[in-house]
Amino acid sequence: MPSPTQRVLARVPARMRPFLVKHRTPVKFLLVGSTCFVLTMMVNLSLKLTVLEHKPVVALTVATVVATVVSYVLNRQWSFRANGRQREAVLFLLVSAVAILVNDVPLIVSRYLLDLREPDVSAFTQEAADFVSGLLVGTLVAMVFRYWAMRRWVFVPVADPEPVAEGRPEPVSRA
Template sequence: MPSLTQKALAKVPEPLRPFVVQHRSLVKFLVVGGSCFLLTLVINYGLKLTVCQNKPVVALTIATAIATVFSYVLNRQWSFRSEGSHKEAIPFFVVSALAVVVNDLPLLISRYVFDLHTPHVSKFTQEVSDFLSGMIIGTLVAMGFRYWAMKRFVFTTRADSASGSSAAEPAARVP
């Protein structure tokens, strides 16, 4: 019976399969990131619409911090398949704390440098600006930073060999 990974890979167009197999940790990282993005979005707007109505940066920071814990578990167990103990937890959370700051910067700049908040702009403009600066630009910049920093400083021991194959996921057995 084919694994979930093999089933998913079978749905990838043939010309893209070698790229996906070669860069599987990046693909898995992006899947985890997409899931965490959705989690951040739901928590952020849940907080912004309730207890953090006038504190969008606090809402985004809390949402990002919660999604970071979820990200740690998924990245450790799936994206990077780290071996050994939880020795990477401290560097992971240091990198993640820096990434939260990187994620918050565009929102801070749009709100408090460019004054894109009420009463200077309409509520609609404020919300669009918050979404674009905090959820889109901040997330993209922080994602790039996280991927680079995680590979460089956190998940340095991986199950992948130099050839890019993994004992748990043989690339050659994809239908």
């Protein structure tokens, strides 16, 4: 029975398969990250519209922590396929704590250094600035940091757990 990854690859155009197979870890990391980005947006917006209305940095931090927990499970089980080690969990928590701070910095700069908040700007401008700085810029910078740090210290690459199966294209070699 083919794995879920093999079933998805079977639906991808044949000329794209070698690229996706060759770069499967970054592709999986981006899919997990995209899922967690949507989760972060939903939690952040929910908190900003309810209990943390006047605390946007706290709302973003809580949303990022929730998404980080989901990210750990998905990256460990799917993207990096790491074997269970206590050291791995501790390193993941340390890298994630730094990444959460990295994610918050653009929002802090936007809100408190550039004064892009009410009453200095309109409510719409404030929310647009929060979205761009906190969710887009902050997430992008934190994502690059997380990928590098996770690859370097947390989920150290192991031998390929998915050998090339029948019907699955061989990675393109550089000859």
